[in-house]
Amino acid sequence: MARITFIGAAGVVTGSKHLLETDAGTRVLLDCGLYQGLSELTQRNWTPPPVDPAHLNAVLLSHGHLDHCGYLPALVQQGFGGRIYCTSATADVTELVLRDAAGLQEDEAKRASRHPERGLHTTPLYTTADVEKVVPLFSHVEYGQMCTDLPGCTFRFSDAGHILGSEIMEIFFEHKILVFTGDIGRYGRPLLRDPTPIAQADYVLAESTYGDRLHPQSDPQDDLCTVINASLGRNGVLVIPSFAIGRTQEVLYAIGQLQAANRIPACAIYVDSPMGIAADDIMERHPEATRFDLRQRFGAGDESIGAKHVTNVQTQADSIKLNDLSSNAIIIASSGMAAGGRVLHHLRNRLGRANDTVCLVGFQSPGTLGQQLLAGQKHPKVMGVPIDVHATIAHIDGFSAHADRSELLRWFGNFTSSPRTFIVHADPGPAASLAAAVASQYHINATPAQQGEVVEIK
């Protein structure tokens, strides 16, 4: 009898890994994500998964966020040599993300070696050399194409609308259909398409990151317009901490729309994120994964998703030069929750300036600098140094890449069958809340997946 084992992202929102074993002996890992956040979770990355990677036939990868793809180099290091199936856009995003992650882990291991008293890992979980071994394993499967490579099971991907290249998977085996959502995106976003409706399934593994919450009704582009005008009106500089992939492109697109409509004054825009600049390029190379062809819409040579007066800042030295700006500029820099990256030195430099503004975009995890600023802390530590906050702190919540409760329920409304549903990739509250809503609204038997739970497919 075929079975599914929930290896990760059960009761939590990171570490996405689900094992499908068919009667024919095919073993497929759905996602291969890293645990992130609190140390009790990241510690789990050091325990090998309960399946011999050498005996896995393949990994089906839903998208290139680290919590879905970030364990791949470790899996390869442990003997996995099968194919990694995903869209070509996901392969490009994943390579970019893994190279960055390996570099960060190498840096962390070096720091840990200098401070053995802290008891942290002095060898990285994986290195750039391990990432090099992952890249040749990618097999591209385009949206809608039925892949028949694996014995005893076929599968196809459709657009999840979450980030560039993201997929919902339909897996067909032994007269059953298993659907895995990966992460589900939003409806009506400007750059990405709506999540693809699926009508038929026997089993569903569905994410529920925002299963108990609704996103704000206001248009994030309007909110950004308000923040930009207020910031520049104070004769200051606006700093936007932003995720490099997805978020930076959405913010640039929104700025471009506001510029075209003359809703914001002329100002200089700096994208201070080599990874964000690379992600712009990947997005422009994959019109099959966007709502429209960005290169045609914005013309050849436009590197900035429609925004004008944009300077891409590549080097650390040029990044530091931005400290001299005193007004009429916007700096977009990683990371999105101000938990690391170049944005930290901008915050250290600008939080004390009364004319400047820091605009946090989206959810800010507990413990991050972004969350401390949002909570109104006046003396947070930035790069280990306490800073007196005099800058204005703004917040825009509408740029989320995840479907909220109403959007998840809208997607479930497409089923004409009643698939047995397991909620994954959610904290316990949102998981239970969405399971109850799906059950009451659509009479679908839905329960939160438990860590290590094995489900027999009957």
Ligand SMILES: [Zn+2]
């Ligand atoms: Zn994601």
